[in-house]
Amino acid sequence: MITSPRDPLGTLPAVSDASRGTPLGAIAARTATVPDASRERGLSIAVRARGLTKRFGSVEAVRSVSFELPGHGVCGLLGPNGAGKTTTIRMIAGVLLPDAGSLEVAGHDASSDGARLRASVGYLPESAPLYPELTVREHMRFRASLRGLSGRGARAAIDDAMERTDVARFADRCAGTLSKGMQQRAGLAQTLLGEPRVLILDEPSVGLDPGQTLAFRALVRELGKSRLVLLSSHLLSEVEDVCTELVLFARGQLVAHESIESFRARAGGGRAFRLESDRSLAQLAAIAEVAQITEERPIGTADGSAGDGWYASIGELREGSSRSDLARVLRGAGVAVRALESADARLEEIFVSLVAGNGGAR
Numbered sequence: 001m002i003t004s005p006r007d008p009l010g011t012l013p014a015v016s017d018a019s020r021g022t023p024l025g026a027i028a029a030r031t032a033t034v035p036d037a038s039r040e041r042g043l044s045i046a047v048r049a050r051g052l053t054k055r056f057g058s059v060e061a062v063r064s065v066s067f068e069l070p071g072h073g074v075c076g077l078l079g080p081n082g083a084g085k086t087t088t089i090r091m092i093a094g095v096l097l098p099d100a101g102s103l104e105v106a107g108h109d110a111s112s113d114g115a116r117l118r119a120s121v122g123y124l125p126e127s128a129p130l131y132p133e134l135t136v137r138e139h140m141r142f143r144a145s146l147r148g149l150s151g152r153g154a155r156a157a158i159d160d161a162m163e164r165t166d167v168a169r170f171a172d173r174c175a176g177t178l179s180k181g182m183q184q185r186a187g188l189a190q191t192l193l194g195e196p197r198v199l200i201l202d203e204p205s206v207g208l209d210p211g212q213t214l215a216f217r218a219l220v221r222e223l224g225k226s227r228l229v230l231l232s233s234h235l236l237s238e239v240e241d242v243c244t245e246l247v248l249f250a251r252g253q254l255v256a257h258e259s260i261e262s263f264r265a266r267a268g269g270g271r272a273f274r275l276e277s278d279r280s281l282a283q284l285a286a287i288a289e290v291a292q293i294t295e296e297r298p299i300g301t302a303d304g305s306a307g308d309g310w311y312a313s314i315g316e317l318r319e320g321s322s323r324s325d326l327a328r329v330l331r332g333a334g335v336a337v338r339a340l341e342s343a344d345a346r347l348e349e350i351f352v353s354l355v356a357g358n359g360g361a362r
Contacts, residue, residue, distance in 0.1 A: 075245050144194075200232075
């Protein structure tokens with residue numbers, strides 16, 4: 001039933017959203033164990049890390065991290081600055097070697113088979129590595145040669161990559177004359193050469209206009225059907241739009257690894273609601289029909305007067321019930337309702353609560 005909510009764990013008051021009534025402390029507490037989403041789904045493995053550790057002097061940037069990532073799909077790598085995700089990305093790309101633990105990418109060991117590992121990965125850093133005096137086509141030819149492509153095979157691969165990324169229309173322009181968005185697309189086109197099994201995109205939509213952003217996200221989803229795409233982004237709307245699973249880092253450690261569906265479920269699955277009515281919680285709880293479609297457990301801020309004779313309360317619907325059902329029941333019981341809206345946590349709130357619950361950034 002609707003009841004006076006509280007945070008039973010007493011955690012994370014600094015990041016609770018009192019106006020929305022979301023129990024962010026409870027959200028963070030659900031990470032006592034870190035499920036391996038890829039292994040649970042039984043997919044082929046593209047990246048396997050065991051006890052992965054990287055140090056820079058006395059700083060342990062990545063601390064004994066273990067996870068497995070599937071052979072296809074789009075995996076979001078999340079974390080605040082200094083959390084260890086960029087260091088992890090560079091190890092997966094073969095740019096850095098781990099100091100301890102093991103890492104396999106596309107079946108190649110990072111320590112003993114680095115050349116083949118790097119050949120299996122396409123890596124687009126936040127700023128596309130382009131020479132300003134070379135045209136996009138010249139960049140493509142150069143990258144194709146580094147990938148061991150030549151002749152007709154190289155030409156076909158270049159044409160295909162430029163077509164897929166909408167680069168062909170400015171292929172003969174020098175990189176230095178391109179907008180930031182065009183440079184990002186040119187950089188992405190290069191990473192597709194050689195059909196890498198793992199594609200790493202670090203803040204790839206920086207500089208894209210809204211139309212380019214939508215097209216880019218559609219391309220990322222399409223690429224994820226045939227390979228693993230690792231997407232590092234601070235735009236959670238982008239992550240939610242394209243990712244199939246998430247890996248969250250904080251202070252060099254793995255905080256969560258789960259499907260995007262599980263991450264969304266932390267928000268309440270559309271069942272949390274905020275109600276403003278002319279009756280208090282105690283009065284609403286006494287209505288049998290209300291008790292039948294709402295959960296008994298507390299989930300938000302305490303009930304109280306809105307200051308003008310109306311009462312504000314937070315509740316959660318039972319599985320299979322909707323806010324429309326609740327509105328109908330309240331109307332039938334003669335309850336005056338001024339507002340009935342979702343009170344689910346936003347993904348940004350979940351992200352902040354998980355990070356705060358594990359010590360935040362360094």
